[in-house]
Amino acid sequence: MQLYLPIAEISVNAFLVLGLGGIVGFLSGMFGVGGGFLITPLLFFIGVPPAVAVATGANQVVASSISGVLAQLKRKGVDFHMGGVLLAGGIVGSAIGVWVFRLMTNAGQVDLFVQLSYVLFLGLIGAMMLQESLRSLLRARKPGAPIRRAHVHSWVHGLPLKMKFRASGLYISVIPPILVGALVGFLAAIMGVGGGFIMVPAMIYLLGMPTKVVIGTSLFQIIFVTAFTTVMHAVTSQTVDMMLALILILGGVVGAQIGTRVGVRLKAEQLRILLSLLVLAVAVRIAVDLLVRPGELYSVAPGVMP
């Protein structure tokens, strides 16, 4: 069934989009990430203009994060204090991101900018995650090895403006969470992602939060950052395609429920290795596009250069 998208102004197969949403939902349910880093490149691939893909991807992440937070809320897995501080940073980062995105669109370099961000951040996070999970897998095989402390004191704990975060059992400065929040907000705006794949490792390793509250808190603040990003994109560039978002969400929520069930049966280390390989595969795929000579050197965009 063909469906004409009113904002993207292309006709797509509705079942293909539903299927894409479903696959991404399945993976996000299995790994506990928003899936924005998969959906946006997949949308590029089926011919959705990059600007529309990024803005609509953000809208889709709102839906999957709300679904996730509601599940975490029952497990008391959300630290609202920490979420609020991360959010304050996130809004600032997101506003800067939307502004940079428009600057790059005008300069004709938005595709390059989005692609480079993907290669850089996905490559970095994927490699770090793979290395860390391989190491913990090896450690699990050697029973005599020393157990690493989850909570290590570092320079982070020496900063001023300390605050109590009860749910996380932390007493740390608000500066690192604000910076982490700002970075994730910035990435959400330029990559159309929630930033869970950056937020989660940052919370564990940088802020020393207990794993129990990490996913819920990360999702909690991602809801607001992507919601803000969606509205900003809608207002500044009118690139949110409501129809496309709805179909993606529909496929995504169904896929997520199936993915969650499959995920429960896998071991945590196996899951993390699979996720890191997936993240790396996306990064490599995009890097190849940048390095190989394109078939068509010219591109055509309606509109006037500023």
Place this chain on the structure above:
Amino acid sequence: MIFRALALLFTLTAPALAQETIVSGLSQNRVSITADFDGSEILIYGAVKRDTPPPGGGRLEVIITVEGPSTPVTVRRKARVAGIWVNNAAVLVDSAPSFYAVATTGPLGHILSDTENLRHGITIERVIRAIGITAEAENSEDFVRALLRVRTDEDRYRVLEGKVELTEDTLFRTDVVLPANLTEGEYKVRLFLLRGKQVVAHQERLIGVRKEGLERFIFNLAHERPLIYGLISLVLAALAGWGASAAFRLVRA
């Protein structure tokens, strides 16, 4: 004096008497882009009306063009910079149609002279306006050629030589397929009759292409009330996310 005036009058009216005119029709003069829009086929047909027997001066040929709304277009070229491919040169083309099809009864080079092409703007190269682009980048003609190539690959620009059927030098018809990625606006259909590479008659008609129903509503809302549109998108996403988790709880219970 009177004789000369009469002679002048006669020479002026003589071609008019021998003139051939076009009577034409379109299978539809409006196209609605609805949610299930998947392209549209337009039948353009017509007849040559004459009061006198057909004049000499070459075979009768027909050219039909369909032209979508024009916009300025930026054409960018990628080049390798520090190992990666980036856009590093751009040219602004003042006006290029979003869609253009030329259907003819024969090869364009054989039935149309260059001067007539220039005067009426029939082939796509004559429709695109790219003035003063030489200052913007080196080899600026390459950019215009690339524009033609890219849009031809996207099925936006088409040359349909020999696709107009002409029966007994009187009746003609052609089908033009409008693609699924249509832009809204007035589509101009031009019909030309030619003899000996010269245009002897021409006519212009319009097809209105508009988004309708839900498409119209969403598009208007996004552009006229962007803030409300963004908020509605959020509410829909929130409802879908909440609905999914509620539905899942019901299934599990």
